[in-house]
Amino acid sequence: MSQAASPGADAPITDTLGRAFGVDVGGSGIKGGIVDLDTGELVGDRFKVLTPQPSTPAAVAGGIKEVVDHFSWDGPVGVTLPSVVSGGVVKTAANIDKGWIDSDPYALLAGVLGDRPLAVLNDADAAGMAEDAYGAGKDAKGMVMLLTFGTGIGSAILFHGKLLPNTELGHMEVGGKEAEHQASSKIKEDNDWSYEKWAGHVSTVLTAYENLFWPDLFIAGGGISRKAHKWIPHLSNRTPVVPATLQNTAGIVGAAMAVNARLRV
Template sequence: MKNTPTKVKVLSIDIGGSHIKATILNEKGELKMDYDKVVTPAPASPENLIKAIKTLVKDFPAYDYISVGFPGYVKNGVIKTAPNLNTKLWTGFDLSKNLAEALGKPTKVVNDADMQGLGVVDGKGLEMVITLGTGFGTALLMDGHLLPHLELSQLPIKTDRNYDEYIGEKALEKHGKERWNKRMEKVFEILKTVFNYDTLYIGGGNSDKLTFKLDKNMRIVTNADGIKGGSRLWLSDAESRITKATPTK
């Protein structure tokens, strides 16, 4: 938030396959109101989604900036993929520009797992964030800094299935919690071997369905924790290191 007042308010929005959530944060990532949500429209076209966001935030308190976590690959605010919303509807759409025009405030858009990562990490070593929801989201951070985003959910885990299809919402519904947990144990072993992370954070609506014991360096985090990352998108590097939101214990 270089060259801006220190006391600012950020509208932080988390776009998911089932719901759109939003709240107002201060520059430290502290919630200034309980987060509210609406159902993600179907079809989830850019026009319908922006309309839903406008409806959701119309009675929110005033804010200075907007941060958005989007479930797909985002480059400079432009959507490249949207596996759980319909990539054909979104490819090449500048969500940052269009939402800024719709709401009248400067807007930044990043991958949703990246934004969650900014909200929950301790800033120590290599930290990985995954989200278990409609699909499988991932983010990597080194000493609190986001690393280039990789759509790991689209990698094959079997010859005919990627990670989204293997452990996403549809797989959980189809195969049940017991089989899904066995798959999750396999996925965790792969992540541990490939990334050698210092800490793994597990978020998303299905994280509470994990039934096996987690390693000491694995933590469950909430969507409320993750949405706090919206404030850090607007901080300079120095500010981010000093005023980052208090991590979940």
């Protein structure tokens, strides 16, 4: 199993059964569950609570605690945020309260979860780790790039299983316009484009990415990946594109992988 690891990391952390806990924080819901790190599967069902509004750090931390307490879990916990997390500090906030910016999520979570191993990372990065290890990229070699097509475009880059965090490629300018402003699934919906027409815009963005990074595989995530058969065949870029397979569990699984690997970004 490939996974990201921080430089000089100690041995992985799991409970005695090789499990860790993942929480995926989104704009509308906070969901989590126990992850079997041998298989990448959830142990039992996931549990979800609504993201509080306003989604301030303290309020969201309370929701995370509720999810963890639901399972009576007292081991390591990994958490995703729709944010850039760098140097242990939240730098951006997408679909959550702007009060997260410049906050210390580790201190915040330690205050509600107590003294236990923690990891906090970007949600797309977590999904990329999970897909690379257990999902659509499991057997891929070299550089794998996950792109989540939704309101914007999230990204994760992994090279031989090692994460390059916080890439935010949806904000890269392609032809004078941000990538996510021409190829997100929201843009497709707003313009009522056919899948074929939208695929042309996606191809333009993917070609720009592959000219810079030369990935070996693109993994397409987000809700629109469930209809991959309607648009992936229309893509014209050179790198293979496959749909994500873990769907709603990817963030949870990636968060659990991150804390197991002692990842600190």
